[in-house]
Amino acid sequence: xxxxxxxxxxxxxxxxxxxxxxxxxxxxxxxxxxxxxxxxxxxxxxxxxxxxxxxxxxxxxxxxxxxxxxxxxxxxxxxxxxxxxxxxxxxxxxxxxxxxxxxxxxxxxxxxxxxxxxxxxxxxxxxxxxxxxxxxxxxxxxxxxxxxxxxxxxxxxxxxxxxxxxxxxxxxxxxxxxxxxxxxxxxxxxxxxxxxxxxxxxxxxxxxxxxxxxx
Amino acid sequence: xxxxxxxxxxxxxxxxxxxxxxxxxxxxxxxxxxxxxxxxxxxxxxxxxxxxxxxxxxxxxxxxxxxxxxxxxxxxxxxxxxxxxxxxxxxxxxxxxxxxxxxxxxxxxxxxxxxxxxxxxxxxxxxxxxxxxxxxxxxxxxxxxxxxxxxxxxxxxxxxxxxxxxxxxxxxxxxxxxxxxxxxxxxxxxxxxxxxxxxxxxxxxxxxxxxxxxxxxxxxxxxxxxxxxxxxxxxxxxxxxxxxxxxxxxxxxxxxxxxxxxxxxxxxxxxxxxxxxxxxxxxxxxxxxxxxxxxxxxxxxxxxxxxxxxxxxxxxxxxxxxxxxxxxxxxxxxxxxxxxxxxxxxxxxxxxxxxxxxxxxxxxxxxxxxxxxxxxxxxxxxxxxxxxxxxxxxxxxxxxxxxxxxxxxxxxxxxxxxxxxxxxxxxxxxxxxxxxxxxxxxxxxxxxxxxxxxxxxxxxxxxxxxxxxxxxxxxxxxxxxxxxxxxxxxxxxxxxxxxxxxxxxxxxxxxxxxxxxxxxxxxxxxxxxxxxxxxxxxxxxxxxxxxxxxxxxxxxxxxxxxxxxxxxxxxxxxxxxxxxxxxxxxxxxxxxxxxxxxxxxxxxxxxxxxxxxxxxxxxxxxxxxxxxxxxxxxxxxxxxxxxxxxxxxxxxxxxxxxxxxxxxxxxxxxxxxxxxxxxxxxxxxxxxxxxxxxxxxxxxxxxxxxxxxxxxxxxxxxxxxxxxxxxxxxxxxxxxxxxxxxxxxxxxxxxxxxxxxxx
Numbered sequence: 001x002x003x004x005x006x007x008x009x010x011x012x013x014x015x016x017x018x019x020x021x022x023x024x025x026x027x028x029x030x031x032x033x034x035x036x037x038x039x040x041x042x043x044x045x046x047x048x049x050x051x052x053x054x055x056x057x058x059x060x061x062x063x064x065x066x067x068x069x070x071x072x073x074x075x076x077x078x079x080x081x082x083x084x085x086x087x088x089x090x091x092x093x094x095x096x097x098x099x100x101x102x103x104x105x106x107x108x109x110x111x112x113x114x115x116x117x118x119x120x121x122x123x124x125x126x127x128x129x130x131x132x133x134x135x136x137x138x139x140x141x142x143x144x145x146x147x148x149x150x151x152x153x154x155x156x157x158x159x160x161x162x163x164x165x166x167x168x169x170x171x172x173x174x175x176x177x178x179x180x181x182x183x184x185x186x187x188x189x190x191x192x193x194x195x196x197x198x199x200x201x202x203x204x205x206x207x208x209x210x211x212x213x214x215x
Numbered sequence: 216x217x218x219x220x221x222x223x224x225x226x227x228x229x230x231x232x233x234x235x236x237x238x239x240x241x242x243x244x245x246x247x248x249x250x251x252x253x254x255x256x257x258x259x260x261x262x263x264x265x266x267x268x269x270x271x272x273x274x275x276x277x278x279x280x281x282x283x284x285x286x287x288x289x290x291x292x293x294x295x296x297x298x299x300x301x302x303x304x305x306x307x308x309x310x311x312x313x314x315x316x317x318x319x320x321x322x323x324x325x326x327x328x329x330x331x332x333x334x335x336x337x338x339x340x341x342x343x344x345x346x347x348x349x350x351x352x353x354x355x356x357x358x359x360x361x362x363x364x365x366x367x368x369x370x371x372x373x374x375x376x377x378x379x380x381x382x383x384x385x386x387x388x389x390x391x392x393x394x395x396x397x398x399x400x401x402x403x404x405x406x407x408x409x410x411x412x413x414x415x416x417x418x419x420x421x422x423x424x425x426x427x428x429x430x431x432x433x434x435x436x437x438x439x440x441x442x443x444x445x446x447x448x449x450x451x452x453x454x455x456x457x458x459x460x461x462x463x464x465x466x467x468x469x470x471x472x473x474x475x476x477x478x479x480x481x482x483x484x485x486x487x488x489x490x491x492x493x494x495x496x497x498x499x500x501x502x503x504x505x506x507x508x509x510x511x512x513x514x515x516x517x518x519x520x521x522x523x524x525x526x527x528x529x530x531x532x533x534x535x536x537x538x539x540x541x542x543x544x545x546x547x548x549x550x551x552x553x554x555x556x557x558x559x560x561x562x563x564x565x566x567x568x569x570x571x572x573x574x575x576x577x578x579x580x581x582x583x584x585x586x587x588x589x590x591x592x593x594x595x596x597x598x599x600x601x602x603x604x605x606x607x608x609x610x611x612x613x614x615x616x617x618x619x620x621x622x623x624x625x626x627x628x629x630x631x632x633x634x635x636x637x638x639x640x641x642x643x644x645x646x647x648x649x650x651x652x653x654x655x656x657x658x659x660x661x662x663x664x665x666x667x668x669x670x671x672x673x674x675x676x677x678x679x680x681x682x683x684x685x686x687x688x689x690x691x692x693x694x695x696x697x698x699x700x701x702x703x704x705x706x707x708x709x710x711x712x713x714x715x716x717x718x719x720x721x722x723x724x725x726x727x728x729x730x731x732x733x734x735x736x737x738x739x740x741x742x743x744x745x746x747x748x749x750x751x752x753x754x755x756x757x758x759x760x761x762x763x764x765x766x767x768x769x770x771x772x773x774x775x776x777x778x779x780x781x782x783x784x785x786x787x788x789x790x791x792x793x794x795x796x797x798x799x800x801x802x803x804x805x806x807x808x809x810x811x812x813x814x815x816x817x818x819x820x821x822x823x824x825x826x827x828x829x830x831x832x833x834x835x836x837x838x839x840x841x842x843x844x845x846x847x848x849x850x851x852x853x854x855x856x857x858x859x860x861x862x863x864x865x866x867x868x869x870x871x872x873x874x875x876x877x878x879x880x881x882x883x884x885x886x887x888x889x890x891x892x893x894x895x896x897x898x899x900x901x902x903x904x905x906x907x908x909x910x911x912x913x914x915x916x917x918x919x920x921x922x923x924x925x926x927x928x929x930x931x932x933x934x935x936x937x938x939x940x941x942x943x944x945x946x947x948x949x950x951x952x953x954x955x956x957x958x959x960x961x962x963x964x965x966x967x968x969x970x971x972x973x974x
Contacts, residue, residue: 015438017427017456019855020873024296027237027869028280030244034237046883046893046913049456121244133283134294136431138438152442 002078003123006144009132010157011053012175016139018042018051022131029130030121032083037105037116038131053140055131056081056103056116057161058171064095064104064115072113079171080120084113100163118171154178222324223687224969229323230682231309232861232973234868240270241279241303249276253284254716255705256298257360257698258858260582261432262707263290263298264780267699267718275722278302278699288780289410289707295431296856296870303867304697305719309681311694312723325682325692330724333691334731337649338738340674340690341377344647350627354381354636354645358652359389359583359590361728362703362715364753366586367601367760368729368745369651370594373627375619375744376736380630381645383597385653387633390587391596391945392549393580396558400566400828401805402813402821403765404603405588405710406579407571408541409783409802414439415575417537420448420530422472422561423547423951427456428855430545430581430708440541446533450475451547452850453880453922454915463530466917468521469850470837470952472548476560477834478516479531481508483567488535490569497818498566500829507831519834521917534564539575546583546852550950554942556832566827572805572819582708584859585698589706592766593757597630601757602764611764618760619744632946634659634939640668649735651678651695651728656685657860657928660937660948661903678731680721683862684928694725701727703750704776709802711781712771729753762788763812765821770798785811837952838940841919845901845954847885848920851933852951857926865926865973875972877927878911879957882918886910889959896960896967899923901953904935907964921957925950928974930966 020040027036039054062081065073072088073095075081084095084104091111095104104115119129123142127133132142141148148157157173176182240246248268255262264287268280281302283292314333318326344353355377357369366384373382397404413419413436426433434457441447441462449458450465450472458464467475483489484505494501517524534540542565548557562578570576582588593601594615601618604611606629616623631639637659639645659665669675669688677686678695686692699718706712721727729747736745747753751773762769769788776782782800790796791810801809805819805827818825841848856873858864865871879897881889891897893912898905899921908923908931916922923933938953 014460015434017431017434017855019295019427019431019456021293021295021299021431024299024869024873025294028299033244034242047915049454049459049915051456128285128292130283133285133292134299136290136293136295137427137434151439154442 002076003080003118003120004126005078007123007142008145008157009055009058009118009129009172010141010143010148010175011055011172012139012141012152012155013050013052014155014175015137016040016051016053017137018049019136021134021136022053022140025130025134029119031117031119032114035107035114037114053131054101054103055140055172056118057101057168058118060169060171063168064099067094067098069094080118080123081115082117082120083115086112089113100161100166100168158182222322225323226325226682226687227970227974230325232681232865233309234871234973235303235307235866236868237303240277246270246279248279251282252716252718254699254718255713256294257301257585257863258297259430260584260587260708261290261430262585262705262713263287263294263432265294265298267302269718276719278305278719286780289709289711290432293432293435296873297858297864300867300869301863303869304863305699306722307681307866309866310722310725311680311682311692312725314694314724315682315692317690324687333693334734334738337676337691337693337735340676341647341735342739344673345377348646350378351380351630352645353377353379353647353649354639355379356633356636356648356650356653356655357382357384357595359384359386359587360585360698361590361652362701362705362750363586363589363593363712364703364750364757365729366590366595367593367757368732368747368753370601371619371744372732372736375621376739376741378625378627380627381597381636381639382595382630383633383636384590384595385633385655385658386584386587386591386596387946388658388948388950389546389583390580390591392551392554392942392947393544393558394591395555395945396562397580399555399830400559400562403804403811404591405784405804406708407804408577408579409709409711410436412575412577412803413437413541415443416440416445416539416541416577418446418448418533418540420534420540420542421457422450422542422544423549424543424545424581425451425455425457425547425852426543426581429583429853431855433581448530448533452917452920463526463533465522465526465530468917469848469920470551471520472557473553473560473832474511474516474519474834475522475527476557476564477508477511477832478513478520478527479534479564480504480567481511481516482513482528482531483535483564484508486532486535488531489567493569494567497820498827498829499824501567504563504829504831507833534568537568537570540568540570541575541577543579543581545581547951549580550947551952552838552940552942552949553835554947555944556835559830559832563829563832566829572803572807574803579708586705588708588710589704589712592706593761597632602761603766604764614763615760618756621743632941634941634946634948637665637668640671643671646673648672648675649678650675650685654683654685654860654862656688657683657932657934658925659939660934660950661939662932662934663904664939678728679862680725681862681866683860693731694721694723695731696721696725696727701729701750704754704773706784707781710783712768712776712784713781714773714776758788765811765813767812770796771800791815838949839902839938839952839954841954845956847955847957849899849901849936849953849955850920850922850951851925851937852922853926854924857924859926861926861928861973871973877908877924877931877933879908880911880913880916880922881957882916883912883914884918885921885957886912889957891959896963897957898960899936899955899957901936901938901955903938906931906933906935907960921955929970930964
């Protein structure tokens with residue numbers, strides 16, 4: 001049974017309290033018992049208690065699968081990107097290096113890439129993923145878009161991400177402030193870049209103004 | 216003679232704490248459980264619903280994992296890391312499966328002995344001590360993680376079987392300031408509202424509660440309130456995770472909460488942000504309080520609390536002008552020599568606002584222990600009988616004596632609090648001790664004094680499932696039961712009575728705690744009233760014993776609990792005229808037309824006139840203020856992956872890995888003065904002891920304060936440093952403030968090369 005199409009995953013770092021209930025519960029999932037597939041880290045503990053949980057974003061065009069030379073990583077029809085298939089995986093690490101979100105893990109002892117599979121054993125039988133069930137702060141949520149929009153009037157889901165020239169759309173959403181436009185920041189757009197002749201003039205002025213004092 | 220084995224490292228080697236990780240069946244996804252049992256978490260006061268999966272084996276069975284219980288309305292499947300890994304405490308290598316006796320010839324200091332012999336030796340020792348020194352020379356220490364049936368039994372055991380006045384419990388370190396404050400102001404001691412009232416409020420005020428780490432599921436209620444427009448105010452010396460994104464953070468200097476509440480009320484009065492109708496009709500004592508808080512100008516409040524004046528104004532304005540609100544507090548304001556006054560200060564600003572007893576108008580303390588609420592209701596406190604009755608109230612004594620079928624004059628009077636029990640041991644007045652569900656060597660302040668007292672005991676028997684740090688001093692250790700090995704009720708932080716269900720049998724000679732207690736009674740030849748055949752029989756007697764009291768459980772049945780996902784007390788079996796009723800329970804206290812047995816219709820509060828009390832709550836300094844010698848404030852608390860004294864959580868591998876050892880939190884400004892960088896070994900010294908731990912340099916704490924979590928034992932224990940000064944009313948110790956000095960350590964401590972992180 002596929003994961004119901006209307007059910008989506010939402011990450012809301014604003015709500016995260018860093019408790020690691022997700023990390024601890026993830027390793028109880030049947031498809032990868034004993035190994036957690038969630039990363040949860042402080043951004044900079046010396047300055048803040050801000051933490052961010054990271055699950056697989058389940059890209060529409062998964063980079064991990066695109067770079068896999070052994071064709072070991074498959075996306076099921078319901079949009080869930082699965083862990084590498086054991087008979088095919090050659091443990092080359094391409095996926096680990098290429099994923100823009102840093103998700104795949106190489107289990108060296110098994111020579112196998114494993115990653116969050118959105119608790120396929122649970123979601124494919126109508127349950128929520130383990131992490132999104134136990135999360136006590138609602139930082140990880142699994143449900144319909146209608147539900148989340150009703151419950152979170154301050155924020156909205158975003159599932160398109162820009163990495164350089166690569167645009168990635170994902171099955172997993174990141175909650176962002178509802179009323180603030182999402183801007184792709186490009187440093188050159190925010191720079192003051194005078195045109196060439198003016199630059200020359202300014203340089204002359206600069207030289208005149210900031211000549212080191214003598215004597 | 217109780218003393219710790221001199222071969223401590225050998226004792227640790229044999230009895231732990233060692234770490235358990237999932238292995239065998241617990242890692243095998245092909246294993247189907249034989250049963251999945253709906254029960255609750257064994258840790259904090261929220262008591263999240265959880266389903267445990269058990270697999271029977273020839274050797275007795277194992278809990279192989281958990282499944283979220285999404286239907287349980289409080290947590291809807293949510294858990295914290297402790298809940299997710301609690302199952303690893305079962306089938307643990309450190310588990311005590313036989314009785315132990317101290318044995319200096321044994322390598323690890325203890326030898327196994329037959330259970331019956333251990334019971335008999337315990338009974339003989341009790342008999343000897345009581346014959347030689349009187350009944351009160353034998354004391355009982357209990358805990359608030361026991362089911363309410365067991366707490367009821369422990370109170371009855373002490374008073375009917377042992378006839379000792381000296382029984383008290385570890386809620387003395389936890390809930391008593393809130394309890395005393397609530398009784399003084401409301402006449403009843405319970406959170407006034409279900410947590411669902413948090414969602415939809417204008418303002419959520421959180422004072423001294425590290426909600427995200429100590430009551431993680433409450434976070435979702437707070438965040439959901441904020442989604443719907445609530446402003447969140449957090450008062451704490453540290454920017455805890457719940458404070459990180461709050462609307463107003465007030466970094467209070469530890470121990471100054473009553474000054475803040477008085478200052479807030481001062482501004483509310485100045486701007487007339489008061490509910491005059493409510494104050495006039497439903498309260499007494501406002502005028503005296505108003506006069507008292509005149510001195511608490513914003514400027515003075517800022518000077519005492521260390522909070523910027525503009526923030527105090529902002530908080531008062533938001534609180535004063537709100538239409539609905541919910542105020543929560545926890546140990547942060549309660550663990551003080553003026554903990555009761557702090558609580559009264561909080562209640563004063565609630566009552567002045569008139570926002571109580573209605574939907575979205577709430578107040579409550581966040582209980583700490585699993586049965587932090589229920590454990591303080593049915594008679595294991597030194598001054599209390601079942602039903603929240605006062606042990607010195609003649610009518611209460613007569614009623615309970617009737618239920619227990621004893622003479623009123625044979626019932627002991629008020630005993631002393633848990634810390635005073637140790638002082639009486641030191642003075643030689645108490646010679647023998649039985650402890651259950653309590654690890655005072657780790658959890659009581661100034662714990663080198665506790666060790667000294669334990670060594671003075673003639674006889675000490677500890678009941679536990681692991682050899683906790685205090686039990687290492689015992690003459691006899693009796694192997695008790697885990698939470699998942701017995702059944703009974705607990706009352707969680709909302710006042711909702713819920714049912715713990717048995718999942719699995721105890722291993723070996725380990726047995727249910729109530730059986731052990733009754734076996735001791737039988738060996739003493741004092742079986743009167745100590746012949747319950749199961750927890751249900753105890754619950755049925757508890758219902759009768761609580762009937763007519765403030766904490767009335769008489770209308771609660773185990774079946775009603777299951778049907779309703781818990782029952783909020785009071786739940787009456789009869790209406791005010793004495794006719795039998797099917798009462799649903801009372802989720803929200805103090806509703807305008809509500810009835811209670813004290814007011815009897817006069818009003819919603821539990822006083823004869825039905826009115827709530829304002830209490831003048833004067834500010835006093837903490838017992839120990841900083842000076843040139845000890846210039847810093849030490850405050851203590853918890854981390855999310857550990858629980859209380861760590862007897863259970865320091866044995867669960869994944870939880871220990873999450874935060875292995877205590878660290879000394881300090882601000883970079885302080886670290887710079889001390890020449891310390893993150894990760895350095897630092898020694899924190901107080902007048903009572905010292906602890907060398909690694910520094911954690913973060914700008915999320917006041918620069919005049921250092922923080923150490925208290926879950927660890929021995930040389931890592933924060934309670935080597937804390938002060939045993941207590942609140943004069945509640946007798947809670949001042950864990951949250953003492954004076955210390957900190958310096959960079961010359962070398963790593965000795966334990967760093969000898970002990971594992973959790974030991």
